[in-house]
Amino acid sequence: MKVRAGLAVAGYVASVIVANMMTASMGVWPVGFGLVATAGTAFAGASFVLRDVVQETAGRRVALVALAIACAVSALMATPALALASALAFGMAELLDMGVYTKLRKRGWVRAAAASNLIGAVVDTFVFLWVAGFPVTVLAVGGQLVGKGWATAVVVAPVLVARVVRYVWSRRVVSDNAVRG
Template identity: 50%
Template structure:
């Protein structure tokens, strides 16, 4: 298993995979991003409920933050491993219980835990073959599971909100992945002999 000092190395073959040992400072940013986006998703949903997201669809107000949370979860996996993800889920739930209410906190923690199991099955095996493929595949599985479990336990209309939730989560996943993919392509081109 190869380790690197960056969570997403330019060379996928040298990228860190789950369970690698990292220094505590390297774990701070992904852990804070994960917990903060969990709490933001729950607080926004508690305050604003369902909101229009275009194309006649609705989603919970925290859906965009929840989409970013799925990316942050993968980042935590890379730098700290699966147990750290579970600690982040618990921390996010505790903070959310105080800020957004116990029902949303329980729904969120359960949904993230269920999607985490799917992530373990999908992201980990694919991570060695590249970040973009692993993130897209794990989120394609994790996002619907997370959404259905969350909406059901939170007492929100599942089938009315599901299409909008999936649309926003797909968008909040695709944009950062496209940025990373583009940056890597540019970096590879510049590092290649004869590149400009």
């Protein structure tokens, strides 16, 4: 469990840092469908799921410490405006993410992660774009949300599929045993 928690923390911190580095060096780029997003959007989206994993494996306190470390390291690698925007956006979004995730966790990991990531992504998008000085347009907001949505889906979808397969398999085994019994 400690190895899993360590990997989750490392992945979470790295996702925040890489998101800021990519945005600082590449700015905005097209993501398809006429939408644009900051270059680090996918990594920012991944950070929400990874934060949930950190909370799950290491606890809320460790998740908050990891967020502080990621923001501090990012501040050293980005422009002052980008560092401030990132710290405010990640801080606000991750705290809301944590609140929603914690409240919904008893109803299942996938539900908690999907709902908390949606809230986090929306808050992160608006705060980051506005504070960093990027345009807050339908195309920019849409692009950010699409990118963050894909990042969440890449992690949440396999977990959901595995749970459905496990459920179907367990029902099949129970059914087979009932026929034999």
